[in-house]
Amino acid sequence: MSAFLDYGSDAVLMKDLTGDNWRLKDYVARGGYEALKTILKDRIAPEQVLAEIKGSGLRGRGGAGFPTGMKWSFMPAAAPEKYVVCNADEGEPGTFKDRDILRFNPHMVIEGMIIAAYVMGCARGYNYIHGEIWEVYERCEEALDEARAAGFLGQRIMGSDFSFELFNHHGFGAYICGEETGLLESLEGKKGQPRYKPPFPANVGLYGKPTTINNVETFACVSLIIKNGSQWFLGLGKGNAGGTKLFSVSGDVERPGNYELRLGTPFAKLLEMAGGVRGGRKLKAVIPGGSSSPVLPGEIMMATDLDYDSIAKAGSMMGSGAVIVMDETRCMVRCLARLSEFYHEESCGQCTPCREGTGWLAHLMHRIEHGEGRPGDIETLDRVAHNIMGRTICALGDAAAMPVRSFVKHFRDEFVYHIEHHRCQVADHV
């Protein structure tokens, strides 16, 4: 277990975790719930806490990287009923960081949600947990019981005027329920389908009430910011983006797993921590931010730092921090076919471009992969992907289209080879 719990020397969220010290007493021993105590005992005004979050440069860790403080400030102050929701529906292929946070440090998320609820004036919160990680759900239930028993949740927390109830809810594994409004629909007991925005959840969210949804890792950062100050957190990162980031490294590396790094660490360092490319092979390509972010050729990636702006400049996205490493033996056509099949499977079917487009892409990729590609297929692929992008209700359409466009852009020769020779270039030449 220890191999998987080595998050690196930069770790602050995952520091000192052994896999067994997740309980409340352990968390408190590590200084847990002190931030909450300080806020409630010293009666720090919500505006002041919000200012700290804003000053820390914390950006959403779920994928979009939206400044968290600003998101919280969108919540209408006067609304009598408001919700805070944790998005633990971690379904992006390649991403497995939230599972570790909840499994090994659940109270850090709970404390973050309590503070968030305090800032935004929410009386109720939900933690929506991915359906396939039942063990994590059960652990979170235990952690909530502990927090309730210790008086960190419930009525008049620690003798203050602030009351907050928190509940866990487990989904059933639909990728689309990780989209925040799809998550809310599912939480309400309906079919998980994203809502059209506007109105945004900050105005019309869960049960029609103002709601803020943040990622697990985002909430986990909150107590550290309050405890150590916004400047400390900002200093951990790079530029205007503060903090460390968990990267889930998978694919062709020696030691796949989660690594916590300061934002701005070079990718080469992460690859080194993960033991380098498996078997000493050549690095071919990296998907730096989960399956929906554009793929980058290995040489570009090796020259890129891991922070929002650097990855964007390189032509991809920080996303959820899921780094998928592919070595020279990987057929990019096959990789894309697999990804397209995933998005075809997971499209909710609500809006036309995504419903029809993801199926079309999957069909095309299946044919090309199986040596049945036809001249013009690559152009059609690119055109279909282009026609999906920016025209759908939620980001799943873009998520399905971006890999297609980037794989075709960077590895067009492999696609051409498949179509012309009806077989795989990699198998023939590597």
Place this chain on the structure above:
Amino acid sequence: MSETVVDKSGWLNLEINGKPVQMPPGSTVMEAAQASKVFIPHFCYHKKLSLVASCRMCLVQVEKLPKPVPACATPVSEGMKVWTRSEAAIAAQQSVMEFLLINHPLDCPICDQGGECQLQDLSVGYGKGYSQFKESKRVVAGKDMGSLVSAAEMSRCIQCTRCVRFTDEIAGKMELGMIWRGDRAEITPFVSETVESEISGNMIDLCPVGALTSKPFRYKARNWELSRRKSVSPHDALGANLIVQLRRNQVVWVKPLENEAINECWLADRDRFSYEALNSESRLTKPLVKKDGALIEADWQEALPLAAARLKNIIERDGSDSLGVLISPHATLEEATLMARLARALDCDNIDYRLRQQDFSHTDKASQVFWLGMPIAEVSQLKAALFIGSFLRHDQPLLAARVRQAAKRGAAISSLHSAPADWLMPMAREKVVSPSQLAQALAALVVAAHRETKAAQSLPAALQDVTPTEEDMALVRSLLNAPEKAAIFLGSFAQQHEQAALLHTLAQRLADITKAKIGVLPEAANSVGLALAGIQPQKNGLNVKAMLEAPRKAYVLLNAEVPFDVAQGNTARSAMRQADFVLSLSPFKPSAEDVLPDIVLPISPFTETSGTFINMEGRVQSFHGAAPPLDETRPGWQVITALAGLLNQPFAETTPEAVRASSINSAAENATARLSNQIGEALSAMPKKATAVERIAGVSMYHADPLVRRASSLQRTVLAQSPKAAMNAALASRLGLKKSAAVRIRQGKNENAVTAELPWVCDERLPADTVRFDMAHPLTAGFDVCGEFHLEAAS
């Protein structure tokens, strides 16, 4: 119509395709485009349904926004600049059309929707003549949505979910849903695996493709082969506006004519599908004359003089009081007016249209006419309403849809009734009591209102002993909490009740104290019209009940069928059988074998004659004949005019225009003042609770009038199922029904005995010692609604 002046202060200025337009805040780009007469293609958007913005066909370009946005769901803002036909907008629209078509079968040549298909129309403007989609297309299995809506070709569905939203938002019960995901998503019924709504046909209009089509109309004709005529629905008193569509002079399809004040863009299923009766085998095409106990076809030259002669003979022999005239409240104003005029010319005042009424004490002398008490559209704006004895969904399905909208906006809707009902809307309070306790329960509300308002009027002596419950107080408070926006409605069950006058008086008192409006929900298409025209005893004539209980020597039935259309089925049957002569004017062959008229004259149904109905809000709606009369049928007004001539009582009018003008003139005389629900009855003592088992009788909605009874597809719906006897378990066990699936119901003695065996069902929501079985169905029409009956287990 005078132009209403709109205050546009605070409206937002924007531009659509360079043209300035002003819109109130909260409007959408789609509405702004409609206001400036710019068409934006769309599929999922519908003005009466919630926004989902899922088809993406209405993507438009907006200045400063990086991506195209759906016009239907994008709110307008000050200074916004929208382009619906720019390069970027058209590119987005064309790409969506390409996606919509890749899995669509493109089987337009064999698709019923061909020629009236939104997808087909828009694909001309936004699609291409060829497709780059070379994969195999999706196939979706057909679904069973009942006898009205065909869902056999679900591969054509483009997942716009209009039908799903319709069932949920308008019909009140989510009978359809979209299961599975992605391009495997399918629309399917899932609650009871078919569609049971009484307004389900609207889905056919809503479906923008050929996925949901009309089952009866399937493969009957192409859209461009049809001619279209405006008409008015002859069923309930809403008077829904119709577009009757004909092929070779035969009505083959009926669609709504949009009228925001009446039916909006909807139709109830019976408005839409009852046309099947018009073309059915049961249409009468030649006069029938009874010879040796059987009805034989005759020509007009024989039948009409014979009818006149026999009427004349009886009047000469037994006096004009020996004649009784029963007129259906579904008859046109013209027919009824002329028929009443003829009867009165013959010195007969035994005329009535109130065929299902039992208590006439408040309507016999009064010159006032009961009506909705407000414009139909106002019902949607109510904040609180109490329905007394109303089968609203079955009696006025589209009014129920309006009430549902009010309820969804938070209106407190309550019901006081003897029959538990599924209202398919959030109900504030529902009180169910036995028929004999209905007045008592209403009186409790009156007392509650007295207490709640500390009313100055002292409590009438009749109400001194009535004690309201906390529930009653709460119901009254819900009315008081909605000043100017509260209403109390008397439904068909209250009007047909033996104590209708008392119920009306109590309701009026409750309305007076709570300052709620009082409305009556008239039973049939022309109930208000015939009341205005005075189609009831004016001097000393007999009302329908008296006419039947003291049998006449001769009866004239206008569009009315005995025993189906009367409350006293048993009494009526016996009266008809005793009579020397029964003349029926009807579009249909008689269906009750045991009460055959002596002469039947074939008159035109509403599609084959001009006519006028006056609806529940007092709106006069005239229509022309949509089709020529079938074979030898003739418009009712012509037949009555001819009959009057033969009886030496000729009418001055000779044209349909003249008949209409004089009928409307006499009905409309002082109409505004006469439309009133205020009655001056004094409060009598509260009735005692009945000791015997009481019957609760509704009118089965697909048996309510001659037309629906013969509409074959409607007859195959779940709602048209033959009646069951419903009662609670205690009564069932007392009757020893445990081992028996059916209950035998008996009424009357000897030759007047009538029996029926009905399957019984347990309904614990029914009041104790009551049994519900509906009237107007062949199995139950022969019973008097009131009067003793006997229940026993069927062997």
